[in-house]
Amino acid sequence: MAQIIIKNLRKEFGAFTAVQSSSFTVEDGEFFMLLGPSGCGKTTTLRMIAGLELPTSGEIYIDGAEVSQKPASQRDIAFVFQMFALYPHMNVRKNISYPLVSQGMPRAQVRAKVSEVAEILGITALLDKPVSGLSGGDRQRVALGRAIVRDPSCFLMDEPLGALDAEFREHMALELRALHDRMGATTVYVTHDQLEAMQMGDKIVVMNHGIVEQFGKPQDIYDWPATTFVAKFIGSPAMNLLEFNDVAGNGATSVRLNDAAIDVPEILSGTNGKLTFGVRPEHVHLDDAAPYRGRIIASEYLGTTQIITFDTPLGAVKARIKADVAVRIGEVTGLRFDSRSISLFAPNGHALLSKANQKVLSHG
Amino acid sequence: MSFSITEPSNRQKWIAGVLVIAYALITLMPLAWIIATGFKTPADAIAYPPKVIFEPSVEGYVNLFTSRSRVTPEDLAALPPPETFYDEIVRQYDMVITGPSKYGERFLNSIIIGFGSTFLSVFLGTIAAYAFSRFKVPLKDDLLFFILSTRMMPPIAVAIPIFLMYRQLGLSDTHLGMILLYTAVNLSLSVWLLKGFIDEIPIEYEEAALIDGYTRFQAFYKVVLPQAATGIASTAIFCLIFAWNEYAFAVLLTSGTAQTAPPFIPTIIGAGGKDWPAVAAGATLFLVPIMVFTILLRKHLLRGITFGAVRK
Numbered sequence A: 001m002a003q004i005i006i007k008n009l010r011k012e013f014g015a016f017t018a019v020q021s022s023s024f025t026v027e028d029g030e031f032f033m034l035l036g037p038s039g040c041g042k043t044t045t046l047r048m049i050a051g052l053e054l055p056t057s058g059e060i061y062i063d064g065a066e067v068s069q070k071p072a073s074q075r076d077i078a079f080v081f082q083m084f085a086l087y088p089h090m091n092v093r094k095n096i097s098y099p100l101v102s103q104g105m106p107r108a109q110v111r112a113k114v115s116e117v118a119e120i121l122g123i124t125a126l127l128d129k130p131v132s133g134l135s136g137g138d139r140q141r142v143a144l145g146r147a148i149v150r151d152p153s154c155f156l157m158d159e160p161l162g163a164l165d166a167e168f169r170e171h172m173a174l175e176l177r178a179l180h181d182r183m184g185a186t187t188v189y190v191t192h193d194q195l196e197a198m199q200m201g202d203k204i205v206v207m208n209h210g211i212v213e214q215f216g217k218p219q220d221i222y223d224w225p226a227t228t229f230v231a232k233f234i235g236s237p238a239m240n241l242l243e244f245n246d247v248a249g250n251g252a253t254s255v256r257l258n259d260a261a262i263d264v265p266e267i268l269s270g271t272n273g274k275l276t277f278g279v280r281p282e283h284v285h286l287d288d289a290a291p292y293r294g295r296i297i298a299s300e301y302l303g304t305t306q307i308i309t310f311d312t313p314l315g316a317v318k319a320r321i322k323a324d325v326a327v328r329i330g331e332v333t334g335l336r337f338d339s340r341s342i343s344l345f346a347p348n349g350h351a352l353l354s355k356a357n358q359k360v361l362s363h364g
Numbered sequence B: 001m002s003f004s005i006t007e008p009s010n011r012q013k014w015i016a017g018v019l020v021i022a023y024a025l026i027t028l029m030p031l032a033w034i035i036a037t038g039f040k041t042p043a044d045a046i047a048y049p050p051k052v053i054f055e056p057s058v059e060g061y062v063n064l065f066t067s068r069s070r071v072t073p074e075d076l077a078a079l080p081p082p083e084t085f086y087d088e089i090v091r092q093y094d095m096v097i098t099g100p101s102k103y104g105e106r107f108l109n110s111i112i113i114g115f116g117s118t119f120l121s122v123f124l125g126t127i128a129a130y131a132f133s134r135f136k137v138p139l140k141d142d143l144l145f146f147i148l149s150t151r152m153m154p155p156i157a158v159a160i161p162i163f164l165m166y167r168q169l170g171l172s173d174t175h176l177g178m179i180l181l182y183t184a185v186n187l188s189l190s191v192w193l194l195k196g197f198i199d200e201i202p203i204e205y206e207e208a209a210l211i212d213g214y215t216r217f218q219a220f221y222k223v224v225l226p227q228a229a230t231g232i233a234s235t236a237i238f239c240l241i242f243a244w245n246e247y248a249f250a251v252l253l254t255s256g257t258a259q260t261a262p263p264f265i266p267t268i269i270g271a272g273g274k275d276w277p278a279v280a281a282g283a284t285l286f287l288v289p290i291m292v293f294t295i296l297l298r299k300h301l302l303r304g305i306t307f308g309a310v311r312k
Helices: A042-050 A092-102 A107-121 A136-148 A166-183 A194-200 A218-223 A228-233 B010-038 B059-065 B073-078 B085-091 B103-134 B140-149 B155-169 B175-199 B204-211 B216-227 B229-245 B248-253 B261-269 B276-296 B298-305
Strands: A004-013 A016-026 A031-035 A057-062 A077-080 A154-158 A186-191 A203-208 A211-216 A240-248 A254-257 A260-263 A271-279 A284-286 A293-301 A305-312 A315-322 A332-337 A343-345 B066-070 B095-100
Touching: A004 A042, A016 A042, A016 A203, A016 A211, A031 A042, A031 A194, A042 A057, A042 A077, A042 A154, A042 A186, A042 A203, A077 A136, A077 B204, A092 A107, A092 A136, A107 A136, A107 A166, A136 A166, A166 A194, A186 A194, A194 A218, A203 A218, A203 A228, A211 A218, A211 A228, A228 A240, A228 A271, A228 A343, A240 A254, A240 A315, A254 A271, A284 A315, A305 A332, B010 B059, B010 B276, B059 B066, B059 B085, B059 B103, B059 B276, B066 B085, B085 B095, B103 B140, B103 B175, B103 B216, B103 B229, B103 B261, B103 B276, B140 B175, B155 B175, B155 B248, B175 B229, B175 B248, B204 B216, B216 B229, B229 B276, B229 B298, B248 B261, B261 B276, B276 B298
Parallel strands: A031 A186, A031 A203, A077 A154, A154 A186
Antiparallel strands: A004 A016, A004 A057, A203 A211, A240 A271, A254 A260, A271 A343, A284 A332, A293 A305, A293 A332, A305 A315, B066 B095
């Protein structure tokens, strides 16, 4: 298995730049998520790692070897396509054995290998069936079988669960993760679904407009977003972002939100101008004594919790609170923010370094 | 795959069936008449009113395949008795067989030129269509339009230049010349039809093959070609039908070595102008290869005609 290093990777399609200058490292055995909205360059990045697109500039190292200009067939990687791309004129067995046949493996060995893989995926009974009659989940398993059968140095997956219905996605997500844990293979997985990324990934890269916005562990990204884009993209509902004008000096421990002083983690890279105050809904509490106030305009019941929407002087704020707290629409109340969890963003959208997030954000 | 929203009623099926059969009868009428004429005697063939019931004879076929010459009754009597049934038929008319006719050769020419140009059109068409479908070709749209534009006038409009060019190049009355000509005419159809089919094949199949360790050519050969088989088959039928039936260029550019069957068949009628059964026999046999070819590939043909209309 292998480590994958991406350095200053860039891809242009004519006048359009799909990937600006990506750099990140996928450690050996990691389940790595490339996350972003459609058109952000995540699939292009994956295809460059696979060798299906050649980068305009930059380097790709797989297992220490620079491969950026090599064709796909020489990279020893497996790719799982969103639409599975099973060869329609072959049956399941032939599909799975196809990568082995290209290596010139003896027939008996191919047979043994294919049965072994079919066993792992629970598709032994399907081996002699044509692929056209298979259900979505079984196609997915065959596609996985074709990927794992030759023990590649890494797996690349392009929204492999995208073509499945919701009910089955959950199940396949668990199955995929279990398969990964069992094989310990380096996996790069593209998705636009932040929940899927957080649920399955060891690490996440968040991309937008061809730029890597943030790269790190799911929890770090969730707690300490590097940019307002990440803050908005990750989490449901998203982080509350309130724009305000203030000076946030070095060493400051509070900011003024519409004349209310709010404690924040000690700021290390101060700035001023139009700042953005970010807080996750679960860190917003109802507290009549709090100075920052808002009027309740909506509540959504979610079982164990409820989402309350407030109208406040600086914009709407959502709070996630216990479901059994009774709230009345139209009521005006104070909002207390959990001061240890607050993020501040500079006018350019980048997070201000603070005592709380410096460990997460200082590496890049 | 169902095209109707509701299942047709029995009466609707009945009416549809009757209409289809009536249409088939009308279109098959000339064909049936030609086949029947091939088995008439020359006298029956031109009888008036036309004979629907007649005594079948293979005279037409004998005349089609033989050259004959007239002899005096005395000479005929001096000959040894006829050895074969066809000798016997010919002698009724005071004639003897002097050798085989040219029909076999012309038929073979049709096969060589028809299938040769079909193979070449489909081969070049597949490669070109693949390139147009998958690669960034500079001025792609203009090139495709240019290729199509070669079909915007009847090919025969350029007959004179081609005739002069072929004479200069020594391609007149050669197999190669006719194969090249029919290929040139068919290629635009072939590129356009096949591009449509190849466009429908998801590019992921090839990418999967590339990832699986195959080269681009292997991916084309092992994954794209089997997927495009339907398109290739139906394109081949269209190309063959054109090359097989082409008459005008064949008359103009061939006279001997490379003459195909279409310009030859009318010449069978002979000086007396009475040998309609031989002409009909020649036409009947001429239909056979293309019918066999079409029946073999008919499933693909149906899909080819309706291609693009129905998404799988």
